[in-house]
Amino acid sequence: MxxxxxxxxxxxxxxxxxxxxxxxxxxxxxxxxxxxxxxxxxxxxxxxxxxxxxxxxxxxxxxxxxxxxxxxxxxxxxxxxxxxxxxxxxxxxxxxxxxxxxxxxxxxxxxxxxxxxxxxxxxxxxxxxxxxxxxxxxxxxxxxxxxxxxxxxxxxxxxxxxxxxxxxxxxxxxxxxxxxxxxxxxARDANPWPYSYQLPDDIGMLSGRTVINHAGVFCADRLDIGTRFFLRHLPHRRGAGRVVDLGCGNGVVGTAMALGDPEADVVFVDESYQAVASAEATYAASAGGRVGGKAEFLVGDGMEGFPAGSVDLVLNNPPFHSHQATTDATAWRMFKGAWRALRPGGELWVIGNRHLGYHMKLRRLFGNSELVGSDAKFVVLKAVKR
CATH class of the missing domain: 3.40.50.150 (Vaccinia Virus protein VP39)
Known part of the structure; x- marks a missing residue:
């Protein structure tokens, strides 16, 4: 407006x-x-x-x-x-x-x-x-x-x-x-940022590995419950392909995919400069030694700039706030950007709070939405580009 x-x-x-x-x-x-x-x-x-x-x-x-x-x-x-x-x-x-x-x-x-x-x-x-x-x-x-x-x-x-x-x-x-x-x-104390911590031992591929957060990135001192739930339900895939951690935050989800699928190219993208710096540091600390696929770190407007049909898998935990306002506009733009960038047969995996009703948006856009996992607070959904 x-x-x-x-x-x-x-x-x-x-x-x-x-x-x-x-x-x-x-x-x-x-x-x-x-x-x-x-x-x-x-x-x-x-x-x-x-x-x-x-x-x-x-x-x-x-x-x-x-x-x-x-x-x-x-x-x-x-x-x-x-x-x-x-x-x-x-x-x-x-x-x-x-x-x-x-x-x-x-x-x-x-x-x-x-x-x-x-x-x-x-x-x-x-x-x-x-x-x-x-x-x-x-x-x-x-x-x-x-x-x-x-x-x-x-x-x-x-x-x-x-x-x-x-x-x-x-x-x-x-x-x-x-x-x-x-x-x-x-007399002032040193700047405490960035902050690093070790992940818990019960989250699979990333257990015990290091997360590095620059200031302002969500859940700077611990693994948030939504990401923990998403890590338990990530797709199991092997082989070369292009995976995008959309709205990557500190990069935990994309790093887990990079470790689980060493041949995949993983792109970390966020509109926050602090977030992308955190993702790059987390990846370097926890997956930098992997042999095979590449990692790319982009600050940008969601999936803008990704050619149509260039992506195999998008992983997304969309925000539902814009500063103090509650809105689904960002999620909707992320979903539409993912649909455009995915190849036929490519998949968008989304985690969100149950009450947000993302399954309806995915069905409207993709024509399908599958429930992969749920608990009292979160749902993980998969949509396939037909």
Whole structure:
């Protein structure tokens, strides 16, 4: 949905990525608007190195493009949305420097604007990475909806950067004001990310092997119950073929398939840069010595870019949230992308919560859906491209 955001100095036409005329979710919210109002009303000098972290759909980067900011995001979709929104509003190429959470951040930060992420771990990692560039004169302001900012959020800012206070709420949004304390430079703990742990001994091929998680990836310190259930029901196949771990997260499922089918080429794909980095590290730690098939690691928009008929098997645990909103739009796009990329006879295997009703979507798209396994919470489904 295209929508207009009013900032104190202009209006901006914004959209999420990929654009979907049926999507009623906006590309900005009250937290973005509150931050922009504060910057204008407070007279915060937007000079020097302006860094915007966690900008969800490019609303902040677009509105601040005249100040040539650096945007840092973990989301491929947010990065593409930013590019599209900058072009939509006539911003010249190169006005905004686009970095990912895996890139080296600027060495000096004069203005730091943080859209508080859902993941406290991702916030911790990014503040640690940015802290060396923050100095006594840096203006640091965070923004988020009231339900996104907790005591633990404020404590992170205080522990890593300096004293912190919050604003009054406006339209259910709040600001976080932080005053950098240079004396913390020698006292702050080291960045704890990435984090590694050993898998339990009762999950088959991956038993006892190592998982490595970068900050912000789901279930950073343990194997989640959904993935554990999926591992018990993965297909048993041997021989050369192309397998895709779609929405790979830390890569546990794709790594299990690589170990179980050494001749298969396994592609790990996710829209999160942190996730793909985690998958690559997990694979290297647990399956890097296998002889036979190759492993490929891609950050991208689902199955976009895979030629039609180029894939034999897709494994998928689709998300059903987009930030704070519950939606099946991502799952539906993943299923359609898998159908297009699969060869005739190729299979899509999906795990999901029982109540999500994925079997109906698969039947509508593939014409079939088989229940492979179920328990009180999860179902594993298989659909075959006829």
């Amino acid at each position: 295209n929508d207009r955001m009013t900032a104190p100095w202009a209006e901006y036409e914004l959209a999420r990525f990929p654009e979907d005329p049926r999507d009623r979710l906006r590309a900005w919210d009250a937290a973005d608007a509150y931050l922009l109002r504060h910057l204008a009303e407070s007279g915060t000098p937007l000079t020097g190195s302006v860094v915007v972290v966690g900008d969800r759909w490019g609303a902040l980067a677009t509105a601040l493009a005249a100040h040539r900011p650096t945007q840092i995001t973990d989301s491929f979709l947010a990065r593409q949305a930013t590019r599209a929104n900058l072009a939509r509003n006539g911003v010249e190429d190169g006005a905004v420097r686009l970095l990912t959470t895996r890139d080296t951040p600027p060495g000096r930060v004069d203005v730091l604007l943080v859209r508080v992420p859902k993941s406290l771990a991702l916030l911790e990692d990014q503040l640690h990475r940015l802290a060396p560039g923050v100095h006594e004169g840096t203006a640091v302001v965070g923004t988020g909806m009231v339900k996104e900012i907790h005591t633990s959020t404020l404590k992170l800012f205080e522990r890593i950067l300096g004293p912190t206070r919050t604003s009054l709420a406006q339209q259910k949004a709040r600001l976080v004001h932080c005053t950098p304390d240079p004396s913390l430079a020698g």
